[in-house]
Amino acid sequence: MNATAVHTIETAEDANKKALHSDMISPRFYTTDFAAMDRINIEPVRAEWDKMMAEYEGDNNHDHFQRDEAFADEVASGMASLSPEMRQEFMDFLVSSLTSEFSGCVLYNEIRKNVSNPDIKQLMTYLARDESRHAGFINLSLRDFNLGIDLGNLKRTKKYTFFKPKYIYYATYLSEKIGYARYITIFRQLEKHPEKRFHPIFRWFELWCNDEFRHGESFALIMRANPHLLRGANKLWIRFFLLAVYATMYVRDHTRPMLHEAMGLDSSEYDYQVFRITTAITQQVFPLALDTDNPQFRRGLERLFEVSKAMEKAKARGGLVGKVQQGICAVQAATTFARLFFMPVIQQDLSPQVRMEPAW
Ligand SMILES: [Fe+2]
Numbered sequence: 001m002n003a004t005a006v007h008t009i010e011t012a013e014d015a016n017k018k019a020l021h022s023d024m025i026s027p028r029f030y031t032t033d034f035a036a037m038d039r040i041n042i043e044p045v046r047a048e049w050d051k052m053m054a055e056y057e058g059d060n061n062h063d064h065f066q067r068d069e070a071f072a073d074e075v076a077s078g079m080a081s082l083s084p085e086m087r088q089e090f091m092d093f094l095v096s097s098l099t100s101e102f103s104g105c106v107l108y109n110e111i112r113k114n115v116s117n118p119d120i121k122q123l124m125t126y127l128a129r130d131e132s133r134h135a136g137f138i139n140l141s142l143r144d145f146n147l148g149i150d151l152g153n154l155k156r157t158k159k160y161t162f163f164k165p166k167y168i169y170y171a172t173y174l175s176e177k178i179g180y181a182r183y184i185t186i187f188r189q190l191e192k193h194p195e196k197r198f199h200p201i202f203r204w205f206e207l208w209c210n211d212e213f214r215h216g217e218s219f220a221l222i223m224r225a226n227p228h229l230l231r232g233a234n235k236l237w238i239r240f241f242l243l244a245v246y247a248t249m250y251v252r253d254h255t256r257p258m259l260h261e262a263m264g265l266d267s268s269e270y271d272y273q274v275f276r277i278t279t280a281i282t283q284q285v286f287p288l289a290l291d292t293d294n295p296q297f298r299r300g301l302e303r304l305f306e307v308s309k310a311m312e313k314a315k316a317r318g319g320l321v322g323k324v325q326q327g328i329c330a331v332q333a334a335t336t337f338a339r340l341f342f343m344p345v346i347q348q349d350l351s352p353q354v355r356m357e358p359a360w
């Protein structure tokens with residue numbers, strides 16, 4: 001199976017290709033330096049760490065990822081109300097969500113297998129357990145439409161990106177917290193407007209995102225226990241990852257605006273709300289935040305989205321002209337990203353206690 005771009009998901013083969021495909025905005029699989037990860041010391045945060053481990057051990061979501069009796073009927077009636085385009089966006093949403101849940105599962109499992117540090121090994125066991133439940137639960141919904149993803153094949157054949165451990169901490173921390181912010185924002189919206197809940201999976205999001213919140217807490221503790229990760233030149237890396245994660249999310253969400261409209265959400269407002277929640281949470285660990293409500297920042301993200309659309313057109317066009325256009329788009333995207341990167345950031349003092357409650 002090759003990893004060419006898939007624009008519509010009609011068959012299981014399309015869904016599997018989509019999950020396998022790599023581009024700037026699709027979820028990736030990661031690998032890292034396990035020996036370096038093995039040397040992490042979490043002693044400075046031992047008390048908070050042990051409390052968190054007890055929560056994982058308690059496994060309060062053990063029975064959450066089971067379907068209830070109403071599920072099948074809600075799928076049938078909800079999906080009947082969707083236009084074919086909206087249905088496509090929803091399938092795309094399910095495939096990319098599954099890919100990113102499974103990406104966590106694969107990474108955490110690999111770390112678990114390759115380290116002997118008991119704290120890290122134990123943590124990774126719990127994280128992989130949760131992510132495998134999440135991925136499995138989404139896959140059930142894809143299977144309802146005969147679009148199930150072959151996770152074994154995906155694990156074997158998807159391209160892996162190598163990240164140093166510190167990049168894994170920044171990127172994974174952010175994707176867990178942003179995952180929480182995204183799921184809770186959708187859940188709160190549909191709680192207010194149950195008539196817009198076109199698929200039952202959204203009913204699971206509240207307890208589900210508490211898992212993601214806790215996963216993020218683990219990486220916050222690891223970074224706070226190793227404060228050099230949060231100082232000096234590393235602040236530039238934090239800035240870079242914040243921007244990369246935010247920009248990717250913005251572009252990806254804006255390529256499927258109907259999905260948010262169906263829930264009564266505007267993609268931009270939704271994204272900025274998610275950024276605000278994420279920024280508030282990151283006070284537990286990052287000494288700086290991006291000024292996402294600044295109009296100049298917003299113009300930059302909009303520009304990245306425009307460039308990404310032009311890039312897609314150039315790819316579809318092909319030939320020499322298409323190649324030249326793609327090159328121009330790449331330069332434009334890099335320049336816009338650089339401009340966003342050098343915008344002033346908001347300095348923030350770290351909270352004395354690391355742990356936070358998922359209170360949104
Ligand atoms: Fe997850």
Ligand SMILES: [Fe+2]
Pocket residue numbers: 104131176179211212215
């Ligand atoms: Fe997670």
